[in-house]
Amino acid sequence: MASGFVLHLIRHLPTLGNKERKYIGWTDEPILESASWNWRLPETPKHVYSSDLRRAKQSAACYFPQASIETAASWRECNFGEFEGKTYAELEKDMDYRKWIDDPYAFAPRGGESLTDLELRVVAAVKQLPNQAVVVTHGGPIRVVLTKFSPEEKGFWSWNIPHGTGYRLEWESDKAFEEGKLCTFISAVPITANEIM
Numbered sequence: 666m667a668s669g670f671v672l673h674l675i676r677h678l679p680t681l682g683n684k685e686r687k688y689i690g691w692t693d694e695p696i697l698e699s700a701s702w703n704w705r706l707p708e709t710p711k712h713v714y715s716s717d718l719r720r721a722k723q724s725a726a727c728y729f730p731q732a733s734i735e736t737a738a739s740w741r742e743c744n745f746g747e748f749e750g751k752t753y754a755e756l757e758k759d760m761d762y763r764k765w766i767d768d769p770y771a772f773a774p775r776g777g778e779s780l781t782d783l784e785l786r787v788v789a790a791v792k793q794l795p796n797q798a799v800v801v802t803h804g805g806p807i808r809v810v811l812t813k814f815s816p817e818e819k820g821f822w823s824w825n826i827p828h829g830t831g832y833r834l835e836w837e838s839d840k841a842f843e844e845g846k847l848c849t850f851i852s853a854v855p856i857t858a859n860e861i862m
Contacts, residue, residue, distance in 0.1 A: 672794060672835075737790065833852045
């Protein structure tokens with residue numbers, strides 16, 4: 666399908682905070698030294714887009730060492746405000762946390778973003794991408810794109826996006842993408858196995 670539009674979204678490798686199941690939004694943690702992945706794209710990109718946070722930039726450099734990397738704050742994870750660095754167990758009795766968990770589109774963590782804020786930021790960034798773009802980002806932005814553009818209706822938290830994996834989205838044409846239509850096909854990365862384990 667020569668006239669189709671393709672977008673790859675890949676989640677960064679894990680950090681210590683991720684391993685400890687903490688909310689790590691705008692906290693700028695490095696990836697774990699032991700982090701690994703077992704996939705590769707069919708074609709190695711020459712240019713990659715990335716969140717400007719260290720874990721995404723480091724992951725992009727690991728995944729695509731020959732590519733130039735263009736970073737932008739628009740690809741950051743949701744800003745969890747005062748919930749940053751805390752676990753569910755530490756927050757479960759906080760009434761503001763409960764409101765946010767119950768309706769994350771309407772409520773934001775104190776000093777943070779709602780999912781509505783995140784969606785506005787990420788959808789604006791998506792609209793700026795060229796065909797065949799590869800973006801290394803976070804679970805939140807990937808879930809936003811999947812929830813907004815998937816032909817399968819699923820809630821934001823229903824998408825499973827382990828660290829070091831991602832999705833390929835395809836639209837029937839550049840025009841369909843530009844008009845914000847639903848994509849026609851989604852496949853999970855790994856797309857092609859890589860023997861680096």
